Structure formats: C-alpha cells, structure tokens
Amino acid sequence: MTGTVDGLAIEIKRLRKRYGRFEALKGVELSVREGCVFGLLGPNGAGKSTLIKSLLTIVRPTECRGRLLGERIGHRRTLAKVGYLPEHARFPDYLTGRQIVEYSAGLAKVPGKLARQRTGELLETVGMSDWADRKNGTYSKGMRQRVGLAQALVNDPAIVFLDEPTDGVDPPGRVEIRKVIERMRDEGRTVFVNSHLLGEVEQIADEVAIMAAGRIVKSGTTDELTHRARTFEVRSLGPVPFDLKDRFEADGATVAGDRVTVAADDARGVQSVIDALRAADVPVREVKESRSSLEEVFMETVKFEGRQAP
Numbered sequence: 107m108t109g110t111v112d113g114l115a116i117e118i119k120r121l122r123k124r125y126g127r128f129e130a131l132k133g134v135e136l137s138v139r140e141g142c143v144f145g146l147l148g149p150n151g152a153g154k155s156t157l158i159k160s161l162l163t164i165v166r167p168t169e170c171r172g173r174l175l176g177e178r179i180g181h182r183r184t185l186a187k188v189g190y191l192p193e194h195a196r197f198p199d200y201l202t203g204r205q206i207v208e209y210s211a212g213l214a215k216v217p218g219k220l221a222r223q224r225t226g227e228l229l230e231t232v233g234m235s236d237w238a239d240r241k242n243g244t245y246s247k248g249m250r251q252r253v254g255l256a257q258a259l260v261n262d263p264a265i266v267f268l269d270e271p272t273d274g275v276d277p278p279g280r281v282e283i284r285k286v287i288e289r290m291r292d293e294g295r296t297v298f299v300n301s302h303l304l305g306e307v308e309q310i311a312d313e314v315a316i317m318a319a320g321r322i323v324k325s326g327t328t329d330e331l332t333h334r335a336r337t338f339e340v341r342s343l344g345p346v347p348f349d350l351k352d353r354f355e356a357d358g359a360t361v362a363g364d365r366v367t368v369a370a371d372d373a374r375g376v377q378s379v380i381d382a383l384r385a386a387d388v389p390v391r392e393v394k395e396s397r398s399s400l401e402e403v404f405m406e407t408v409k410f411e412g413r414q415a416p
C-alpha cells in the first residue's frame with residue numbers, strides 16, 4: 107500500500123525501553139513485511155504493548171533505531187498513515203458508534219464529507235451498520251471492538267496496530283473480527299496484531315514473532331515455526347523391545363510404549379526405525395507425521411526462555 111524500497115513495513119534494528127530501573131524492552135530486533143498480517147505473541151508482561159507504543163511514540167523509547175513505513179520511527183507525517191486500536195480501548199458510553207468513528211476521523215483531520223462517507227463504509231465493513239446510531243453503552247464487548255476497528259481505519263492507514271483485538275470477545279465475535287482483519291490485508295494494509303490467543307493468531311497471521319521478557323525469541327512465517335517442530339511417529343503392534351528402545355534413544359528418538367518419535371527432518375532415521383522393528387519381527391502399525399501447533403511451539407519457547415531469563 108505504501109511501497110517501501112525494501113518491502114518492509116517495520117524494520118526495528120534495536121529498541122530498548124526502560125520504565126525507571128525496569129527494562130521492558132531489551133534490544134528488540136524485528137522486521138515485518140508490507141501487506142502481511144503479523145502476529146506478536148507473548149505472555150503477559152512480555153513487552154508487546156510497550157513495543158507498539160514505542161513505535162507510535164506513545165511512550166518514549168530509551169533507544170530506538172529502525173524504520174516504520176520506510177521513515178525513521180517517530181516521523182510525524184508517517185504516523186498519520188498508521189491506525190491503532192489500543193488494548194482495553196474505551197470510548198464514551200454516551201456516544202454512538204457512528205459518533206465515535208466520526209470523532210476519530212476529526213482527530214485524524216479527515217475532511218467532513220469524506221469523514222461521514224468513510225464512517226458509513228467502515229461501520230458497514232465491520233458489520234455495525236444496523237447499530238451505528240445506538241449508544242456505545244448498549245453495545246456488547248464484540249460490538250465495541252468492532253467500532254474500535256472501524257475507528258482504527260478511518261484515516262485509511264497503510265499499517266494498523268491492533269492490541270489484543272479479540273480480548274474478552276466471544277467466539278462468534280472473534281470470527282467476525284478475524285474476517286475484518288483478513289479484509290484489511292486484502293485491501294493491502296499491513297496488520298500488526300498483539301495477542302496471547304495463539305490458535306487465533308495461527309489462523310490469521312502470515313508471520314509471527316514470539317516475545318518473552320522484553321526480547322524476540324523466535325520469528326518466522328507461521329508455517330516455518332510449526333514446520334520446524336514437525337515429527338514422525340512410528341507405532342508398533344505391541345511395546346518396543348528394550349534393546350531396540352535403547353538403540354532408538356541413543357539415535358535421538360523418543361520411545362514410549364509402542365510409539366517411537368523421530369524429528370521429521372530425519373527421514374532416514376524414520377526408515378531405520380521401521381527396518382529395525384521389522385527385522386525384530388515387531389509389526390509396524392502406523393507411521394504418521396505430526397506438526398506442532400503454534401501453541402505447542404509457543405509453550406516450549408516461553409518455557410525455555412523462562413529458564414534462560416536473567
């Protein structure tokens with residue numbers, strides 16, 4: 107939508123943020139491709155919101171080297187091309203959905219006629235047309251979030267930051283929000299989503315980074331992250347004999363009862379397990395490939411990082 111020279115919507119070379127003596131961001135490095143849905147995952151307190159707020163200059167970073175939409179972070183005119191739905195966004199209960207979006211359009215200096223037209227279109231996009239003139243105080247959490255998404259788009263941004271957009275929203279409401287996010291991507295926007303709802307991020311994000319204790323600890327496409335954690339499972343008819351168990355384990359496999367689990371990039375390892383079982387007259391019942399969910403990758407990463415954290 108903007109066409110930066112390197113195709114990157116965000117390129118953070120080094121980002122640090124201290125709150126007093128506490129270092130919330132410890133030298134973050136991160137790249138986000140233009141036009142993708144990017145999911146930033148992390149447990150509570152990892153620094154996800156602080157990262158977004160630093161990019162948007164809502165908090166002042168301690169050290170910040172990088173670019174947003176091809177310009178240095180903090181560049182004022184670039185910030186006008188950014189949309190933002192903060193975590194726990196609260197708009198006044200006495201305003202209607204339409205008034206909230208029009209008010210945001212005013213803050214973004216969208217001219218009156220265009221603001222009214224865009225507000226109508228956006229409320230339609232997020233499925234709020236029928237309730238647009240009811241007061242925010244009467245809305246469900248999902249409806250409030252949808253109005254929040256509409257106001258985040260009112261300046262026709264090239265990149266949209268959504269901080270926990272589905273937090274507290276019921277499953278049907280989440281499906282609706284996911285559709286709106288997909289539509290944002292189809293329109294060519296970059297969408298940066300902070301979330302701890304892993305299954306959801308797995309469904310919508312093209313690229314993912316996992317953050318723990320102020321650092322990015324893993325990043326890549328959703329496929330790369332889950333593929334790296336692929337395994338093959340060989341199941342025998344009856345338990346694996348002890349001598350074979352010892353041999354398989356010495357080769358790096360995991361053996362439990364009738365299951366032998368081998369890393370998926372070790373195709374020869376899988377074959378030798380099958381051959382060895384057959385040679386020992388132990389029939390092979392099943393061979394299947396399994397791929398970890400993003401949730402499993404996340405739990406492993408965060409657990410490991412927890413042990414490493416200073």
Ligand SMILES: Nc1ncnc2c1ncn2[C@@H]1O[C@H](COP(=O)(O)OP(=O)(O)OP(=O)(O)O)[C@@H](O)[C@H]1O
Pocket residue numbers: 125128130148149150151152153154155156157193302
């Ligand atoms: N204004 C502040 N003053 C002091 N410490 C802060 C401030 N804002 C955040 N922190 C601390 O910085 C750390 C990172 O907070 P942040 O809100 O960025 O995490 P998060 O990953 O977004 O967590 P959550 O998922 O709970 O929102 C936390 O330990 C938090 O307590």
